[in-house]
Amino acid sequence: MTTNIIDIDELAERLDTAQHTVSDTASLADSHDIDINDAYRIQNAVLARRLGRGELPAGIKLGFTSKAKMAQMGVSEVIVGQLTDAMRIADSTDVDLSRFIHPKIEPEVAYRVARDVDLDDPRVDIEACVDAVAPAMEIIDSRYRDFRFTYTDVVADNTSAAAFVIGPWQPLHDVANRAVRLEVGSDAVTGSTAAILGHPVRALHALHDIARRRRIPLRAGYVVLAGAATAALPLTGGVATCEITGLGRISVRGVR
Template sequence: MTMDAMISTTEIDDIAARLDAAQTGVADIPSLADNQVIPIDAAYAIQSALIARREARGERVTGVKLGFTSKAKMAQMGVSDVIVGRLTDAMRISDGGEVALTRFIHPKVEPEVAYRLSRDVDLDDPTVDIESCVDAVAPALEIIDSRYRDFRFTYTDVVADNTSAAGFVVGPWRPLRDVGNRAVRLRVGGNEVVGSTAAILGDPVRALHALLDMCRRHRISLGAGQIVLAGAATAAVPLVSGVAECEVAELGTVSVTGVRE
């Protein structure tokens, strides 16, 4: 199958069902690329079908997240675009709260910057200023949990899998401010990773503009009150039992505790 080959609606639904079963059953599956090449538009269609299954179970989409926002990750995956996934209310964990590690296959955690949308974004208005649609910023943690075996996947695989989205924690909101090149520290158990918000496309605010472009291309709505996770400020670290804490200089801290049930 070539990248231009069409994938039927039935195939899209079947792949979404497999990915959904992997997530709900906490059991990994082989990379989709082992059997076929998924074009990017089909990958986003699979993601939408996957989210529709979650919504049918009562979940509500509450935001979006970006991936591949570091130049190193783009180079590794051989792409020049960010990727976008959806967040739901079932993925959110309260700041300082606990999360059962048994709900994930092989979880990792990343330090992030979160933005809050203050109004709906009209994707069809070419003059819309995405920055004016944001009213607050906060430190955040994202838990990623690829449903693919050994974290082995292609660019379109991960898009289909809702960009490995599994959980997120948002710290205290602050009035919108410049968060470019802020020091970031992630502590997980005995591990500590340091970095900078500059790892997020050079400045997290650029992620908002990249997000708008991708949402226009793939018709992903952006609404008032939604949360935007701008991307990882350091490499991901395995999430283990104990406290995971992210500190962003002059912005604040956010934490979550992994527990074994």
């Protein structure tokens, strides 16, 4: 049975503890009636704990950028999570899987913010604030037991953000409808960058709108992960490789 009494700090501590002790937790919605505003407040409180331990802000990630995923979750708006430097993994290196509960990996398009974005200036052209694009992969790791969660659960859990890898940056150019292939061991999935809101650049505009409303900073040097271009694959070990036509190839190797 749910209750309307929300202790933001207590719920943030619960999710933060699940992350850094690598132990799952029950859906918050099992015991609390959380709306989207509460969810973003919890997310910010989780981030504050990470920053308090010395991590630094590194960027933003978008979720629910697939129409199919929106329909599955019964929502019409993308969601965002916040990245830190501790989540970044270098291309072609090992990643310790013991730091995750049940990791999955997905291919992404990454953008680089070139200058601070004034969220209060209606004249800002978000595309003009970005100077580079790169292939990327994100490791997602929901902290919820048995992958049971609601829309607001996901937002509170920082949209399952766990780690990310960025390939070589290229000058900003059009990456519409580029072929994408993700391989993890013997498993593979293919798709297109068109799965990201029809065109990855639309993710920048969606992000700008949410950042303005939610007062989420967009600073020079930030990475923006525009959203998954295919379904995610479990990352249980071995090499994960992402190749995007015209952007290049990146990889990581999961080890325990």
